[in-house]
Amino acid sequence: MKTLKLPKWKLDLFAAVLQRFGDVHAPVARGDEFVFQRLEHWSDARLDYTRTIVPPKKYFLPPKEQLFTYDAHGYHPSVTGLEKRLVLFGVHACDIYGLNMLDEVFAEGSYPDPYYKARRRNVAVIGIDCVPDEYCFCRSMRADFVEKGFDLFFYDLGDYYFVLVGTAVGDDMVLATESLFEAVTAEDIELYKRHSEDKVALFKTDLELRHLPEIFELEYQNKMWDELGERCLACGACTVVCPTCYCYDVADTVGLGECKGERERCWDSCLYSSHARVAGGENFRETQADRVKFRMYHKQRGFVVEHGRPSCIGCGRCEVTCPVDIHILDVMNQMREVAHVV
Amino acid sequence: MSSDARRRILIVDDDDDFATAIKTFLELHGYEVHRAADSRAGVIMAQAVHPHLVLMDVIMEERTAGFFAVQNLRHTPGLEQVPVFVVSSVYAAAPDFRIKPEKAWLAHDDFFSKPVDLTALLKAIAGRIGGDGVGALAPNPGKTK
Numbered sequence: 001m002k003t004l005k006l007p008k009w010k011l012d013l014f015a016a017v018l019q020r021f022g023d024v025h026a027p028v029a030r031g032d033e034f035v036f037q038r039l040e041h042w043s044d045a046r047l048d049y050t051r052t053i054v055p056p057k058k059y060f061l062p063p064k065e066q067l068f069t070y071d072a073h074g075y076h077p078s079v080t081g082l083e084k085r086l087v088l089f090g091v092h093a094c095d096i097y098g099l100n101m102l103d104e105v106f107a108e109g110s111y112p113d114p115y116y117k118a119r120r121r122n123v124a125v126i127g128i129d130c131v132p133d134e135y136c137f138c139r140s141m142r143a144d145f146v147e148k149g150f151d152l153f154f155y156d157l158g159d160y161y162f163v164l165v166g167t168a169v170g171d172d173m174v175l176a177t178e179s180l181f182e183a184v185t186a187e188d189i190e191l192y193k194r195h196s197e198d199k200v201a202l203f204k205t206d207l208e209l210r211h212l213p214e215i216f217e218l219e220y221q222n223k224m225w226d227e228l229g230e231r232c233l234a235c236g237a238c239t240v241v242c243p244t245c246y247c248y249d250v251a252d253t254v255g256l257g258e259c260k261g262e263r264e265r266c267w268d269s270c271l272y273s274s275h276a277r278v279a280g281g282e283n284f285r286e287t288q289a290d291r292v293k294f295r296m297y298h299k300q301r302g303f304v305v306e307h308g309r310p311s312c313i314g315c316g317r318c319e320v321t322c323p324v325d326i327h328i329l330d331v332m333n334q335m336r337e338v339a340h341v342v
Numbered sequence: 343m344s345s346d347a348r349r350r351i352l353i354v355d356d357d358d359d360f361a362t363a364i365k366t367f368l369e370l371h372g373y374e375v376h377r378a379a380d381s382r383a384g385v386i387m388a389q390a391v392h393p394h395l396v397l398m399d400v401i402m403e404e405r406t407a408g409f410f411a412v413q414n415l416r417h418t419p420g421l422e423q424v425p426v427f428v429v430s431s432v433y434a435a436a437p438d439f440r441i442k443p444e445k446a447w448l449a450h451d452d453f454f455s456k457p458v459d460l461t462a463l464l465k466a467i468a469g470r471i472g473g474d475g476v477g478a479l480a481p482n483p484g485k486t487k
Binding site for chain 2: 012013015017023040041042177180
């Protein structure tokens, strides 16, 4: 992988030129929190952010989108906005990891989603290293480092950024501003290695993943799920902020007496009582305990079976968002305890 | 309310001397000229006067303010297509900063380095939005047709 360095004082110039590749979006402050949005001024960018309220998935799976319209002549796919080029500047490694997992679901499966794939193709991703806070456990989930899914990745090494070039688009970005970047030296590489080692010590939260799928298998009937079901408000906030929750609902809107309509999809949540309800009123997950359990099992066990690893990336968003303090870390640690595997 | 009879130009530049000089020069050539002193005010004023062309500085309240202001204009209803000429000394301020190819990046239409060649600027403006483009201060009016 090609590596370069960019002096920090040149970062604003680089960001300005990035607009050649699309609208530049980056984390900006909203009150005490952060959101990804289009930059109107470079100084609005907060590259020191902890986490955004909603992850970057919103750019690839919009909360609501029209899929197609139909009439007597057939159906007409909705392509508006799919070709719009964006640059996401300042995406953390865990969120890029989350995008890579969404790729497995929406871009690499037997039935790739053309809407997702078009957006993924047209949205450039520039990653940036971060400092974990007390809610981060991405290292436990092996999501603190990514080797793909970004066009460029920036590591803060003091006076300059150590830059990994991940794709041809990233290379084009460098070439568009070639004079800004410099070659790395052996000292830079050593400093980068030390920085990576030092970061490990910054994690305050750790989670033991060994045997978790097996433990989940054995504790399916545990009363803990009923207790969690009692507490859960079914607000769905954890699924909205989760980088790898991708459940959606699809609905048709047809005008009375008209031979035309539209089909839309919007975010859904497996915590909603309607999520598993089918025609006739049958609900496969009748109680809130069933739904909480389903979400945890899909994250920590079901995804392992299908994709070889849990879909949780350890970003900590659900930890800080849940209004009744249901913490996935507590749940998993509790699971180990009840299974007598600590 | 601005008159539609004359072509309107908005200068967005925090350099009073430069802006005043350019404003006077363009008014002498028949243009109606408005001026904003920073990028935020520039976008607001553009919405008010609907200029036929914008002359945008780069280094204002931030070193890249003008570059982002161009994008902000492109996202403002009614101003998406307004021609923008960037007039800046950013190359002098950041000597190792160069863009390749110079006129093919970002969403502006032309780039002029300060100190600006007034004849070339006037010719480019006239070529883009009309107006006489010639006058007492233009040294070689024959070339502006």
